Amino acid sequence: MLNLSGKNALVTGIANSRSIAWGIAQQLHAAGANIGITYLPDEKGKMERKVEELVAPLNPSIYLPLNVQDDAQIDRTFAEVGEKWGRVDILIHCLAFANKEDLSGDFSKTSRAGFAQALDISTYSLNRLAGAAKPLMTQGGSIITLTYLGGVKVIPNYNVMGIAKAGLEMSVRYLAAEFGSQNVRVNGISAGPIRTLASSAVGGILDMIHHVEEVAPLRRTVTQTEVGNTAAFLASDLASGITGQIIYVDAGYETVGM
Numbered sequence: 235m236l237n238l239s240g241k242n243a244l245v246t247g248i249a250n251s252r253s254i255a256w257g258i259a260q261q262l263h264a265a266g267a268n269i270g271i272t273y274l275p276d277e278k279g280k281m282e283r284k285v286e287e288l289v290a291p292l293n294p295s296i297y298l299p300l301n302v303q304d305d306a307q308i309d310r311t312f313a314e315v316g317e318k319w320g321r322v323d324i325l326i327h328c329l330a331f332a333n334k335e336d337l338s339g340d341f342s343k344t345s346r347a348g349f350a351q352a353l354d355i356s357t358y359s360l361n362r363l364a365g366a367a368k369p370l371m372t373q374g375g376s377i378i379t380l381t382y383l384g385g386v387k388v389i390p391n392y393n394v395m396g397i398a399k400a401g402l403e404m405s406v407r408y409l410a411a412e413f414g415s416q417n418v419r420v421n422g423i424s425a426g427p428i429r430t431l432a433s434s435a436v437g438g439i440l441d442m443i444h445h446v447e448e449v450a451p452l453r454r455t456v457t458q459t460e461v462g463n464t465a466a467f468l469a470s471d472l473a474s475g476i477t478g479q480i481i482y483v484d485a486g487y488e489t490v491g492m
């Protein structure tokens with residue numbers, strides 16, 4: 235039943251081969267989905283070339299720039315997706331950003347601008363992308379975002395990103411309530427700590443990973459592929475009764491009190 239053939243899946247958030255979004259895109263492709271990729275453009279076009287090379291084995295039928303802070307670019311992207319595909323079935327929101335200086339030290343020192351930017355990119359973008367995809371999700375579908383335990387419990391140095399993830403998890407519930415009548419499910423995956431470009435900005439990330447390896451029930455952290463497998467499940471008809479949920483893919487760490 236885990237068959238995504240005939241489904242159009244738009245995946246955001248691939249920066250390199252360590253990206254969780256890359257793990258997700260590969261598993262959606264393995265399950266038969268038709269893949270579209272967006273990347274964060276930069277002035278020199280470096281990211282465009284780098285990501286294009288990485289994702290080539292998945293034969294993406296859509297490859298477009300998307301900075302979630304740029305409303306015109308969001309509208310252009312979804313207009314093009316609508317023209318090419320006519321329909322979106324799966325939307326993967328797998329991106330976040332906060333200034334490095336806001337990811338260590340005292341939370342009370344977070345600047346107004348840093349707070350606004352972190353929540354704009356990491357939280358509001360789910361709402362904005364879901365809204366843009368909504369008219370294209372005409373045959374039901376699945377929207378999946380990525381969150382972390384730091385949005386529920388205090389994790390050292392996660393700071394403003396914890397606030398962003400708390401908002402993101404609540405957005406999942408509000409969007410699930412809104413989109414349910416058109417049979418679009420909205421869920422979050424709360425992944426255990428994984429070494430990536432984004433996580434390397436969080437102070438003490440390696441200590442966090444080592445701690446999880448010591449105390450998580452599975453005595454290890456998780457891989458991008460394991461997160462990708464859960465995303466493929468949530469995107470499929472196997473998960474047809476699941477919406478508004480946060481699913482932990484964290485080797486069981488969330489269950490441990492001490």
Ligand SMILES: NC(=O)c1ccc[n+]([C@@H]2O[C@H](COP(=O)([O-])OP(=O)(O)OC[C@H]3O[C@@H](n4cnc5c(N)ncnc54)[C@H](O)[C@@H]3O)[C@@H](O)[C@H]2O)c1
Nearest residue numbers: 247248249253254274301302329330380427428430431432
């Ligand atoms: N790595 C972890 O330990 C971990 C754990 C739980 C959740 N997550 C979440 O997983 C998601 C993916 O992060 P990752 O760890 O794979 O790191 P990553 O650095 O590979 O991915 C982050 C992505 O966000 C994109 N991005 C940043 N600003 C953007 C913007 N303005 N517009 C469009 N894209 C933008 C980057 O280009 C990058 O592709 C994030 O939401 C992150 O919070 C990560």
